Amino acid sequence: MARTDYYSDPRAPKPNSIVPAATAIVPDGEGRVLLIRRSDNGRWALPGGQMDIGEHLAGSAVREVKEETGLDVEVVKIIGIYTDPRHVIAYDDGEVRQQFAVCFETRVTGGSLLADGSEARDARFVAAEELDGLNIHSSIRLRIAHYFQNKPTAHIG
Amino acid sequence: MARTDYYSDPRAPKPNSIVPAATAIVPDGEGRVLLIRRSDNGRWALPGGQMDIGEHLAGSAVREVKEETGLDVEVVKIIGIYTDPRHVIAYDDGEVRQQFAVCFETRVTGGSLLADGSEARDARFVAAEELDGLNIHSSIRLRIAHYFQNKPTAHIG
Numbered sequence: 001m002a003r004t005d006y007y008s009d010p011r012a013p014k015p016n017s018i019v020p021a022a023t024a025i026v027p028d029g030e031g032r033v034l035l036i037r038r039s040d041n042g043r044w045a046l047p048g049g050q051m052d053i054g055e056h057l058a059g060s061a062v063r064e065v066k067e068e069t070g071l072d073v074e075v076v077k078i079i080g081i082y083t084d085p086r087h088v089i090a091y092d093d094g095e096v097r098q099q100f101a102v103c104f105e106t107r108v109t110g111g112s113l114l115a116d117g118s119e120a121r122d123a124r125f126v127a128a129e130e131l132d133g134l135n136i137h138s139s140i141r142l143r144i145a146h147y148f149q150n151k152p153t154a155h156i157g
Numbered sequence: 158m159a160r161t162d163y164y165s166d167p168r169a170p171k172p173n174s175i176v177p178a179a180t181a182i183v184p185d186g187e188g189r190v191l192l193i194r195r196s197d198n199g200r201w202a203l204p205g206g207q208m209d210i211g212e213h214l215a216g217s218a219v220r221e222v223k224e225e226t227g228l229d230v231e232v233v234k235i236i237g238i239y240t241d242p243r244h245v246i247a248y249d250d251g252e253v254r255q256q257f258a259v260c261f262e263t264r265v266t267g268g269s270l271l272a273d274g275s276e277a278r279d280a281r282f283v284a285a286e287e288l289d290g291l292n293i294h295s296s297i298r299l300r301i302a303h304y305f306q307n308k309p310t311a312h313i314g
Contacts (some may be wrong), residue, residue: 020177020257053172056292057240058313070172078195078235078311081259083177083214098210100177104313148237154235154311156261 002092003040005137012088012135015098021063023048023140025105025147026073032125033144034113035134036068044134046143047123052107061104069112070121073106080155087139103143159191159249160197162294169245173253174289179218180205180297182304183230190301192291193225202280203260203290203300218261226280227271236310237303238306244296252277258299 006012015072023046024094026034028098035044047068052061058075079101087099113123131141146155163169183191206221208214215226217230221297222230244256253264270280281292285305288298303312 018177018208018210020175051240053175053177054242055240056239056242056314057257075313078238078313079213079233083208083212085211085213099207100214121305152309156232156235157215 001040004090005041005139006088006090007087007138008086013090013096015085015096017054017095017097018100019050019097020057021048021049021101022057022064023101023103023143024061024065024073024075025079025103025104025144026065026069026071026108027147028108030125032127033147034069034071034123034134035063035126037122042135043140044126044136046142048101048103057102058104061102061106065076066111070111071108072110074109076105076107078154079103079105079143080157082139082143082155082157084157086140099139101139101143102144105147105150158197162198162249162296163245163247164295165243166245170247170253172245172253174252174254175257176207176254177214178205178207178258179214179221180242180258180300181218181230181232182236182260182262183222183226183228183265183300184262185265185282186305189284190304191222191226191228191280192283192293194279199292200297201283201293202297203291205258205260208222210299214259215261218259218263220224222263223268227268228265231262231266233262235311236260236262236300237314239296239312239314241296241314245287256296258300260303262304 049064202226208217
């Protein structure tokens with residue numbers, strides 16, 4: 001399903017839903033974080049997706065990382081809560097979501113990196129200095145920056 | 158609107174929605190936290206409520222505290238994320254929500270304590286040792302306990 005991201009854009013449609021999502025920082029222990037290339041818009045992003053009924057939110061992060069990358073992870077801590085009403089995501093079925101994402105730091109516990117899923121075209125670990133050269137939405141750059149800043153308290157935004 | 162809380166209850170109806178809510182710990186600086194008496198089920202609870210489209214989640218906490226208690230607060234940090242699928246809330250219009258709440262610690266910046274709103278019948282600051290004597294749902298007791306435990310990292314559950 002095609003998605004269009006709007007940020008502080010007067011042309012953005014009016015949101016009609018709030019759908020909690022979880023995104024995951026998956027570090028490789030050598031200063032890099034796992035990014036996937038989204039098949040819906042071609043951008044690089046953190047693994048993640050919407051919470052399903054019946055899950056804990058942290059469980060959604062674990063499930064999405066597995067589905068999108070093949071890795072098994074466990075959640076370590078909260079990097080931040082991202083609910084900026086200026087960020088609106090429109091889908092081609094008429095749903096218009098206001099951003100609602102929690103970003104968790106995780107730790108790899110098993111699995112092996114795959115990139116043949118339907119949601120991700122590619123998945124690889126990326127160093128901080130490589131980020132500028134990739135097509136990454138600003139809302140995702142912000143979460144990655146918060147991880148690298150390594151502040152003692154989670155971001156609330 | 159009447160609500161019924163279920164926890165690990167095989168009689169609970171199947172959830173059909175996830176609606177993010179914010180709850181607030183409002184300390185008085187003397188070891189007590191603000192509780193309200195809910196008009197929908199008579200229980201004592203933390204001020205809070207569901208997020209509206211157009212708000213930041215932390216803004217929902219600030220708004221609900223103002224509406225329910227008259228106090229102005231600012232958000233300080235995240236106490237925890239509470240998304241336990243065993244906690245199901247049924248409303249009399251057929252909506253059945255799975256729990257999704259973020260509990261924020263706040264700080265009073267102004268206002269004065271009122272208790273004449275439609276949502277709250279009573280609002281007062283309560284000390285830790287008074288909690289056992291009040292009718293408080295276990296999910297709310299857990300958040301208050303996490304506040305008093307004062308751990309360095311937020312709860313993820």
